Amino acid sequence: MTADPILETRGLTKEFKGFVAVNNVNLKIQRGTIHALIGPNGAGKTTVFNLLTKFLPPTGGTILYKGEDITRDNPADVARRGIIRSFQISAVFPNLSVLENVRLALQQKLGTSFHFWKSEKSLDTLNDAALAILDRVGLRSFSHTHAGELAYGRKRTLEIATTLAMEPELMLLDEPTAGMGHEDVDRVRDLIQEVAKGRTVLMVEHNMSVVSGICDTITVLQRGAVLAEGPYAEVSANPQVIEAYMGTAHA
Numbered sequence: 001m002t003a004d005p006i007l008e009t010r011g012l013t014k015e016f017k018g019f020v021a022v023n024n025v026n027l028k029i030q031r032g033t034i035h036a037l038i039g040p041n042g043a044g045k046t047t048v049f050n051l052l053t054k055f056l057p058p059t060g061g062t063i064l065y066k067g068e069d070i071t072r073d074n075p076a077d078v079a080r081r082g083i084i085r086s087f088q089i090s091a092v093f094p095n096l097s098v099l100e101n102v103r104l105a106l107q108q109k110l111g112t113s114f115h116f117w118k119s120e121k122s123l124d125t126l127n128d129a130a131l132a133i134l135d136r137v138g139l140r141s142f143s144h145t146h147a148g149e150l151a152y153g154r155k156r157t158l159e160i161a162t163t164l165a166m167e168p169e170l171m172l173l174d175e176p177t178a179g180m181g182h183e184d185v186d187r188v189r190d191l192i193q194e195v196a197k198g199r200t201v202l203m204v205e206h207n208m209s210v211v212s213g214i215c216d217t218i219t220v221l222q223r224g225a226v227l228a229e230g231p232y233a234e235v236s237a238n239p240q241v242i243e244a245y246m247g248t249a250h251a
């Protein structure tokens, strides 16, 4: 692994009215890796995501993306740089078909003028691109199903598909397998591994079989601070981690 992080935080801190939710966090996400952020509920994982995507301003510290200081960027700036967080399910339009949802995400990415969309040729191109993404995630046979009618696991897969449409360089996934049964978990785990090729993934994940199976590096957060960091074998053998987290996970 090269010492060339795509994303780095230095002393990242977020205080909510005196409560420190993220406390002096130094993260280094290496290019081309799948990096997991784990920790007990309330550890600050989602807040870290909100800081990285600029949904929240930090109260301290800096965020560097490819060596550039992005601490003062707005959400649109970071998206333009290629940092894309998976859309929440609520952002999947239930009354549109699966294909239309992906097409909409592609349109958002392209942001092309109205005239472009009047041409039938460009609409065909868009359809082809959307179908290619649906092929990739295994949802092509559901192209014409309303998103609202998809089973839960497939809805989350559609969320990954619309994220892919944005061509992320760094993809942020917050609990992509939450609430899923074994079969869906395995499918989504394989999908994440597949879509991680050629990009970097940072994911919050509770399922240890997913973390141990596909993540190169694991950062453990506890009460807003980094408790441990390293490959799964190392982190899972750390007594402090076992006490703080793995123990509760086994219970």
Ligand SMILES: Nc1ncnc2c1ncn2[C@@H]1O[C@H](COP(=O)(O)OP(=O)(O)O)[C@@H](O)[C@H]1O
Pocket: 016, 019, 021, 039, 040, 041, 042, 043, 044, 045, 046, 047, 048
């Ligand atoms: N907007 C907010 N205002 C006040 N406290 C918050 C806010 N967002 C999160 N917190 C608190 O920060 C802590 C970390 O929350 P969160 O980042 O959601 O944890 P995690 O995702 O690891 O479960 C929690 O104690 C939570 O209550």
Ligand SMILES: [Mg+2]
Pocket: 045, 046, 047
């Ligand atoms: Mg969370």
